[in-house]
Amino acid sequence: MQVNNRETSDRIVVRNSSFQFKRWFKATGWRHLIGVFMAVFSAFPLVYVLSAALQPGGTLITANGLFSEVSLGSFVTLFNLPQQPYAAWYGNTLIIGVITSIGTVFLGALAAYSFSRMRFFGRRGGLLTLVLLQMFPQLLAVVAIFLLLNGISDIFPAIGLDSQVGLIMVYLGGALGVNTYLMYGFFNTIPASIDEAAKLDGAGHARIFFTIILRLVAPILAVVGLLSFIGTTNEFVIASIVLISPENQTLAVGLYQFVSQKFSTNYSVFAAGAVLAALPVMALFLWLQKYIVGGLTAGSVK
């Protein structure tokens, strides 16, 4: 009797556990299966670059043996290339990116403030134009931009072709547009009564803008600045035609030309450069992803 009883209870337990697994799998287990598969798909190319970067003197073919060798040799090579001033590219990218994003935030905030707080002729038309303009990115007019800067070179060599100031000015041409619209929405959420209270206390429009409003809208300024920085870092078309001499170029232009010359043999050094280039952008992105996602859904960038 007892034995019999035990057998039945065992059978029940077994049936029960397989039943639970099935239930777990049906509820969330299959989701983990997809998740793991997608995680491998997403992360593999990045792991591959990291492994390639850690192989000194590696080519494309040796990069296939993941992490078969680990050393920082390629990073040392990277900074000692005779023709490719990687450190200069890195610095240029940071400088151009930071100045452009500060300029973009500032110009965009000025415009958004006037659209949000003032009523004037052409306001609605101006906003509509800005929204429509974002459909026509600057790179469509790349030929005209090149020839315009070529013309400016004759008057002001310092801001014409092969000058980073010229490139930043071109980028600032795209400062309004989607950014203004994004900021405009956020400015509208700051109650106008705050402005009015400050006005009653005797603050002028400039004071209200710089000391009160700008502080209240700081989150959107951070998002716009960051998106502009990432966008500038990734920009290739205009940078490649404006910046000519190697020591003036950005990472996008320099690394592309470097890797396109001898694709398979330089791969390890390129990978080292790619890892270093991606680090600040990825760190910023992952750190601020919550805000960026909010900005993305509000204004749709990329």
Add this chain to the structure above:
Amino acid sequence: MPTPRTGRDRTARDNSLVTQWRQSKRAGRIAEAASVGIKILLVKILLLGIVDAISVYALFVLFLKQDWVIFGLVLAVTLIVNWIYFSKNALPAKYLTPGLIFLVIFQIFVVGYSGYIAFTNYGTGHNSTRADAVASLIASAQQRVPDSVAYDITVIEQLGAYSLLVTDPDGRISVGGTDAPLREVTDAETDADGVATALPGYTSLKFSDIAANQEVIAALSVPLTDDPNEGVLRTPDGSKAYLDLSDLVYDEAARTMTNTTTNVVYAEDGTVGAFAAEDGTELRPGWKVEVGFDNFARAFGTESIRGPLINVTLWTFAFAFLSVATTFALGLFLALVFNDLRMRGRNVYRVVLILPYAFPAFLSALVWAGLLNPQFGFVNQVLFGGAEIPWLTNEWLAKFSIIFVNLWLGFPYMFLVCTGALQSIPGELQEAATVDGARPWQVFRLIKLPLLLVSVAPLLISSFAFNFNNFNLIYMLTNGGPRDVTAGVNVGATDILISMVYKVAFVGANRDYGLASAFSIIIFLLVAIVSIISFRQTKALEELN
């Protein structure tokens, strides 16, 4: 017990208090406004001063170049900017002007300028004005005149620029540089043979200086007179100069170039912007002229350009559409999969899944170009065991690879967007539907999807617009290749319109800015049509007020 104050008493006392309070308040305000005002005024004057200094310099240069149209524009903009910031009204303009100036120059003007370039033959061999072309043709055909007389010279230097102090065989002394034709001087010092050796204001170069700067000095070519046909003086050694004459002689009145050795006359052809002989041979360089609709006629009329242009346009639309469709489908699917509160570790998956989005896009494309390399890449070597599958060099496989890599690049964005949209759909709707007996698929298709599409439709449109011009991916992954060898322009099977523009304008020896701009104009029109249609559909613009 305090006596009740009469109404009048209170009013009088309160009034005086209020007046006092108002006065002190006003005094404070004035003081504050004055201090802030001065600071702001100083910053304003400083910034305006910088702007004005830059424009005065530009005006000066433009005045010297006699470029009156641009001179007028710069002057007008400077005056308007000064008026805006000194006037008491124009408040919105004070905030809009800085951004607008950049916007107008680098986004709006350049579009109009593209339109103009599309109607010219601007490009390699037609880079400049007619006068430049004449000078450059004559200079390129210059040769030492056989048994030319030797001129005694001294190389002199002023402010880092070299000139030649020339004593001609008749004993006349003159001075000139590369851009300054010879002019006679009388105050030069001469040696015993009557050869000029020094000129006040200039430093005469010693032999060692000449040896050190030999290349620069050998490159000096000093025109004899303003007329380029008269020839130039060049010095091979820094002590003697010889006359170089051009084989080509330019006749300003007849507007012809004559080759003096072959006696071929090249007449100016204003429609192509070059000197052309009767047999059709053209002298290069020519110059820039307006060519009307020639570039468009070439784009649509020449079979070797029209065919590729149509293919590229179709592929651009297909690529943009497929990119949006695939990334949205995968992103939505993953959002549904992970949108289950019972599931553990969702945040970990989320962070790993958005890694491709955080990685800079141009690097991703280059990394994938390595992974998919036919001979050495990881995909062929490891995943397919050494098979040489031409992922990037076969026309259709390259198209597939591009869509696939773009899926990797783009699905995290759609995943994030769809997750946000799904979470904003109220849970009661699903409960109500379930109570009414709807199956999960029905709940998704009939309730969640329509609500989701309403909020993500504008994002899908802008994603389409982005991919329509997704230059980086195409150029870095396949470089537009494999190249179409039958095409009359440098274009490949995976090129989209914008990468075609870039290649025609900037890649290779033969740059054709005119044709590239004509292609740009075509893109503008296509984008305009697409955006008109899509904005009408979504009515996104109606929210603006």
